[in-house]
Amino acid sequence: MKAFTLRKTLFAAIATGVLFTGAVQAAGYPAEIENDLVNICKAIKADNPMRLHLAVKRSGLNYRTLDEGLVCNGQNMMTFAATHSAGNSGKFLAARLHSTDRTLTAKR
Structure with a gap:
């Protein structure tokens, strides 16, 4: 009987730990970081490279990190x-990322 109670208690502790871990992961970014990322997306859309550079600088992240993880309205x-026809922002990002043409084409 004692072993059954111990297992039940252990299971309850593990389940509680999993639930709290999930809640922490679902919480998202702190508001300050989220605002910084939104400002970067807004600067890209505004097609203003200087505004974009300042927004990235304020975020404390580098361009490579942003390239790997930032999503603006579901797009990189x-x-x-x-x-958004932001050619100046696109050229600026391409230069900062040392990006080559990443277009994939397929022919039949």
Whole structure:
């Protein structure tokens, strides 16, 4: 009987730990970081390279990190710039990322 109670208690402790861990992961970014990321997306859309550079600088992140993880309206930075006809922002990002043409084409 004692072993059953111990197992039940252990299971309850593990389940509680998993639930709290999930809640922490679902909490998202702190408001300051989220605002910085939103400002970067707004600067890209505004097609103003200087504003974009200042927004990235304020965020404390580098361009490579942003390229790997930032999503603006479901798109990466370069696609977001192209979608909003932000050619100056796109050129600026391409230069900062030392980006080559990443277009994938398929032929039959």
